[in-house]
Amino acid sequence: GGARGFLPLKGKNVGVEPPTYKGITSEVGWAFSPTKSKIAFTLAEALITLGIIGVVAAMTMPTLITKYQKHVAINRAKQVYSELSQVLQLARVKYGDMDSWEITSYDAATKYIVDFYKGLTVCKKPGEPQNSDCGMGMSSAAPIYATARGEGLSFSVGSSGNIFGDAIFILVDTDGGKGKNRLGTDVFYFEMKNNRLTSFAWKDDITREELKDGYYSDVFGQTFACKEDGNRHACTSLLMFDGWEMKDDYPF
Numbered sequence: 294g295g296a297r298g299f300l301p302l303k304g305k306n307v308g309v310e311p312p313t314y315k316g317i318t319s320e321v322g323w324a325f326s327p328t329k330s331k332i333a334f335t336l337a338e339a340l341i342t343l344g345i346i347g348v349v350a351a352m353t354m355p356t357l358i359t360k361y362q363k364h365v366a367i368n369r370a371k372q373v374y375s376e377l378s379q380v381l382q383l384a385r386v387k388y389g390d391m392d393s394w395e396i397t398s399y400d401a402a403t404k405y406i407v408d409f410y411k412g413l414t415v416c417k418k419p420g421e422p423q424n425s426d427c428g429m430g431m432s433s434a435a436p437i438y439a440t441a442r443g444e445g446l447s448f449s450v451g452s453s454g455n456i457f458g459d460a461i462f463i464l465v466d467t468d469g470g471k472g473k474n475r476l477g478t479d480v481f482y483f484e485m486k487n488n489r490l491t492s493f494a495w496k497d498d499i500t501r502e503e504l505k506d507g508y509y510s511d512v513f514g515q516t517f518a519c520k521e522d523g524n525r526h527a528c529t530s531l532l533m534f535d536g537w538e539m540k541d542d543y544p545f
Contacts (some may be wrong), residue, residue, distance in 0.1 A: 362472075362479075363539050369467035370481040370529075371537050373444055376410065377463065377483065378490050383409040391488050396459045399436055402448035406461065406485075412441035428466030429474040443469045451486075460486035462493065477519060477528025478545055492530040493517075504531040505542070520544060 334342075384405045388394060394405060399419050407413050416427035417437040423430055427437040428445020438446045445466035451459065463483045472479040482493035494510045494517050504527045507518035519528040521544040532539065539545055 359545065363545055366467045366479050366481075367532070367537055367539065369442070369444055370465055370532070372442075373440065373446070373465045373467075373481075374483065374490065376440075377406070377485070380406055380409040381485055381488070381490050385488065391459055391486065394459060396450050396461060398450065399434075399448060401450050402436070402461055406448065406463075407438060410438075410440075413438045413446070415439075416445060425470045425474075428468075428470040429464055429480045431462065431464055439469060445469045460484050476525040477532070477543075481529040481532070482526060483529065492533050493526060495530055499530065499534070501531070501534055504534060 384394075385391070388405065395401060396405075415436065416439040417424045417430065419436045420434055423433055424437070427439065428447070430437045430445075430447040431449040435447050435449055440446065445464075447464040447466075449462040449464075451462070461484070463485065465481045465483065466474065467479045467481065474480060476482060484491060484493050484495070494513060496508070496510075499508065504519055507516045507520075507524065508527070509516050516524070517526040517530075518524040519526075519531040525544070528544070531543065535543070
């Protein structure tokens with residue numbers, strides 16, 4: 294049965310014929326397929342693309358290299374500072390406070406620092422000619438030691454008989470003489486005095502502007518600063534003042 298006039302279409306294909314895309318092209322001119330499309334570059338286009346990539350790389354690589362060099366220098370200087378702080382505490386346990394130390398020659402660095410600093414080896418003995426492989430030294434007479442990682446450490450001393458007081462001064466060459474050997478770039482300056490390890494010529498009331506533009510040290514009778522050229526003795530202080538960070542205006 295079924296309604297009158299209705300003829301069942303059993304067995305016949307009923308419906309809308311699926312659309313085809315034969316011959317249809319897009320506005321840019323390449324053949325369109327509902328499932329797959331292909332784009333080809335000419336040799337000229339590929340060369341232009343490579344040229345653009347090369348220009349961008351040439352512009353960004355120096356910045357990336359400098360950023361990496363800063364990262365390495367900061368981390369190594371900070372690591373050595375931490376180790377020297379531990380050395381100071383160990384030396385005080387054995388020899389008492391620094392006002393009782395005998396700081397009259399380079400032997401003091403050996404007695405109070407080297408003997409407690411694990412992994413240090415002699416790279417240049419006192420009086421030997423400067424050795425660029427050891428890093429930047431205080432002077433030709435100063436000894437230079439090497440850490441297990443390769444940083445160079447050079448020492449100088451002040452005694453109660455001069456204006457410096459009982460102090461040990463420490464130069465840290467973070468790349469062991471392989472870089473620029475420049476204060477504040479790969480060489481950093483510390484001093485051990487009054488039971489404290491600080492940056493060289495540090496003042497507790499120092500301001501950032503003084504470190505950048507220059508300040509007068511009554512102890513040393515000189516002006517120290519952290520500038521691009523010339524006076525850079527305060528660069529270690531500026532780095533530590535900024536929380537071990539080289540800010541945009543730091544003269545790396």
